[in-house]
Amino acid sequence: MRHRHLGTATLALGLVVLTDVLRVFLPSVITIFGQAASTPAELLGAFALGWFVLALAAPALVVRVGARPVGLAAVLVLGATRLALTAAPGGRTQLWLASAGLLAGLVWLAATAAQVTHPVPGLAFGLTAGTLGHALLGTHDLVWWGRWESWLLSVALVALLLGAAVASARPADASPAVSEQPVAPPARSWLLAGPALLLGGMVALSPAVASTAMSFWYGAAGTALPPLFALAPLGGAVALFVFCTLTPPAGRWRPLPPVLLSAGALLFGYGPPTALSPAMLLGAAGLGGCLALTTVEQGPSTAARRGYAAVGGMLVFAVAAVLYYAAYDIGYPNGSLPAGVAVLVGLVALGGRLRPAAAGTVPSPAAAGSTTAGSTADGRPAWLAAALAALVAFGAAWVHGPWLVATNRDGPPEQVRLVAYNIRMGFGLDGRLDLAALDRAIGPADVVVLSEVDRGWLLNGGHDTLHLLATRLEMPYVFAPAAGALWGDAVLSRWPVRQVQTRALPAVGAPTGAQALGVTVDFSEGVRLAVVSTHLQPPPGTDPVVQARAVAEFATGYADGGPLVVAGDFNTEPGDPAFAALTGAGLLDAFAAVRPLPTSPADDPREQIDHIFVSPDLVATDPVAVPSTASDHLPVAVTLRLPPAAPQ
Structure with missing residues (x-):
């Protein structure tokens, strides 16, 4: 025994x-x-x-x-x-x-x-x-x-x-009694x-x-x-x-x-x-x-x-x-x-x-x-x-557990720092899950838009990367699945969020799903900001113009004329049809003044595929792609000055 x-x-x-x-x-x-x-x-x-x-x-x-x-x-x-x-x-x-x-x-x-x-x-x-x-x-x-x-x-x-x-x-010791011998x-x-x-x-x-x-x-x-x-x-x-x-x-x-x-x-x-x-x-x-x-x-x-x-x-x-x-x-x-x-x-x-039980014994x-x-x-x-x-x-x-608490500060902020980051399931170029490096790459932020968020895929080790990172950043989150229930995009905010909406994007033959997630960040006193997070996933070698049009339609309808930010990994570069579909919908390229701004791959950036688009009533300053190898993409960030609250 x-x-x-x-x-x-x-x-x-x-x-x-x-x-x-x-x-x-x-x-x-x-x-x-x-x-x-x-x-x-x-x-x-x-x-x-x-x-x-x-x-x-x-x-x-x-x-x-x-x-x-x-x-x-x-x-x-x-x-x-x-x-x-x-x-x-x-x-x-x-x-x-x-x-x-x-x-x-x-x-x-x-x-x-x-x-x-x-x-x-x-x-x-x-x-x-x-x-x-x-x-x-x-x-x-x-x-x-x-x-x-x-x-x-x-x-x-x-x-x-x-x-x-x-x-x-x-x-082993001597053989046990017959009644203890396992069959x-x-x-x-x-x-x-x-x-x-x-x-x-x-x-x-x-x-x-x-x-x-x-x-x-x-x-x-x-x-x-x-x-x-x-x-x-x-x-x-x-x-x-x-x-x-x-x-x-x-x-x-x-x-x-x-x-x-x-x-x-x-x-x-x-x-x-x-x-x-x-x-x-x-x-x-x-x-x-x-x-x-x-x-x-x-x-x-x-x-x-x-x-x-x-x-x-x-x-x-x-x-x-x-x-x-x-x-x-x-x-x-x-x-x-x-x-x-x-x-x-x-x-x-x-x-x-x-x-069958052995005669005279009860195993x-x-x-x-x-x-x-x-x-x-x-x-x-x-x-x-x-x-x-x-x-x-x-x-x-x-x-x-979810100890995260949304902090509504006193009055609306004068400016908002927004970061968009494809985190590659949390793994850096060295193949390690380094939450501290992700934290450093994101830096001080009021709103964070994340792509390639993994919440339990066994292939990636079975981690809830979103909750781990959100806990470290002390920011509540909204998650929208894109490929199955455990992989997708997220928005984190230090301010309360309202009116969460999602829309599945046309697959157009791509194996991995794509979606658009809309949240409204409520700064109080009538000051709000619509934020749409997405990750366009076209088939290899094609431009995601169909998905970009769907995102533009969803985002402009969701914002309903209010201040709007659309951010994420778009897998398209300035001048491509998908990029033109977004700017053609009335959105402005927040990084136009600092182009070219390559963001991928992180150790030798050559492609401009991570973007932040804003509505004309927002003023975007301090655009930057933050050097980091905590993912295979660089995080991109802007500071937004919000328009004044509409009169009641």
């Missing part, structure tokens, strides 16, 4: 560290290897998948050398690379460290599968611990902190993993590790998705509900996941978990943004139930088969993730992919036969693999574990 508990703890801790490395590897592939769309999507996918394919050799290595030495060597490399990533300066060093850590983690997983016959408790506790840890950190990974606390916590995590791995690798479930328990990591990180157990989901309900600035409820979907999701994992369904209830999981995945893929909350809850309950189903079924299980199942499941993770997110570069429907993985999980979970729940935590028939430990997980999630919400 002691070794079974150690194996469960090692698996859980290892999964947390492996997930940490994945949250660095995935965005590194995009931002460092791919330089964010400058490398063909097919090459990006091949590079990412190559490491998972290479790991298919791990089970044979485990059989030839032995699970314990291979597992110990792999977990040492995994821990070392995890610590090295905390010190990595970004760039190619970060990419290769993350790749080495990923490969080591996959080899460790294969070696662990050869030794641990009942992985579900470890997988469940690892997924839950990783989720709650990410929530407690506000979705800001320790790797990106750049402070001494990140070293302290990272060293503690790796030390716990290495200690548990060394202890569990020692020879090895089929390798499908391990096969679900990768898909569970994918569906959990994509929607069911994602703190960033939870905070985004609530923002669609409690308003633009995130202040209508107390902070305790900022992660309400996550609290319910982790509680359902833990409880359903520890209480396997029986009899006619066995098909229920796959149905719930598929329903959650369909809502995520095809539902409106407000459906994210029920998608999380359904997905978490179904995912936990599917894992639990594999603990009460019987089938052949060898060390090699379990190893191949573990690595094969991670390959499913990689293929599905690449296919899902490549759709935004290549262009094809991807809403069915999460549902397809959910159906696969359900089929695997239901694919075995019930284990304990721990022996059956449902949990090593001593679950009993009345389910009280399962309820307690679920309640504890939910409590931690709500505690994380209290720490990182």
Whole structure:
């Protein structure tokens, strides 16, 4: 029993560290290897998948050398690379460290599968611990902190993993009694590790998705509900996941978990943004139930088969993730992919036969693999574990909830500093999520218009970049999705905002969606400013004139004759048809006096594609493109002098 508990703890801790490395590897592939769309999507996918394919050799290595030495060597490399990533300066060093850590983690997983016959408790506790840890950190990974606390916590995590791995690798005690001997479930328990990591990180157990989901309900600035409820979907999701994992369904209830999981995945893929909350809850309950189903079924299980199942499941993770997110570069429907993985999980979970009880014995729940935590028939430990997980999630919400408060100063301002910035999901040219660098690039501002805002894409590490940056800037935000519910544009304002409106722009064959977001900044005493944020996304090699016309029509109608600013990444240069469509609608180029003003790429600006347009009644001064490599674009800024309030 002691070794079974150690194996469960090692698996859980290892999964947390492996997930940490994945949250660095995935965005590194995009931002460092791919330089964010400058490398063909097919090459990006091949590079990412190559490491998972290479790991298919791990089970044979485990059989030839032995699970314990291979597992110990792999977990040492995994821990070392995890610590090295905390010190990595970004760039190619970060990419290769993350790749080495990923490969080591996959080899460790294969070696662990050869030794641990009942992985579900470890997988469940690892997924839950990783989720709650990410929530407690506000979705800001320790790797990106750049402070001494990140070293302290990272060293503690790796030390716990290495200690548990060394202890569990020692020879086991004498064989336990027959009633305690586990009957090895089929390798499908391990096969679900990768898909569970994918569906959990994509929607069911994602703190960033939870905070985004609530923002669609409690308003633009995130202040209508107390902070305790900022992660309400996550609290319910982790509680359902833990409880359903520890209480396997029986009899006619066995098909229920796959149905719930598929329903959650369909809502995520095809539902409106407000459906994210029920998608999380359904997905978490179904995912936990599917894992639990594999603990009460019987089938052949060898060390090699379990190893191949573990690595094969991670390959499913990689293929599905690449296919899902490549759709935004290549262009094809991807809403069915999460549902397809959910159906696969359900089929695997239901694919075995019930284990017959041995004559004269009643296998304990721990022996059956449902949990090593001593679950009993009345389910009280399962309820307690679920309640504890939910409590931690709500505690994380209290720490990182929407404390942002719109500050309406006394009277209207004499001038307003407005910044427009394509933040590339928060990642700089070095491939690091550097909130401090973004803060410095934005500088003192009253209104900030952001493009390429990521609020939980697993591909980018599952961060709520908007909330992280808004918290640092102490500015409430309005978010409008453009590609799915988690990626789009935003407006941040130190002053209250009213009359939020959005309009989807014509796709004109572009794979990534585009939209226009209009907000009215209320300076009081009848002084208001209409701000429209957009990011034009034309097909490669074409001018976004159709989208520009749609933005001009929306913006002028939204402002209704009042002061207006239209800002963002327009992917068009002065003199192009799209640029002319905006100036032809009566808008003025705020940077006309300082042209040329290149803004991309950030390290060697050559293209003038980030702009601010203003209505004729606004006076724009101090136009500038701020030097910074915190993104692949430069932020652009102007100071606006507002017209006097209209007489009442």
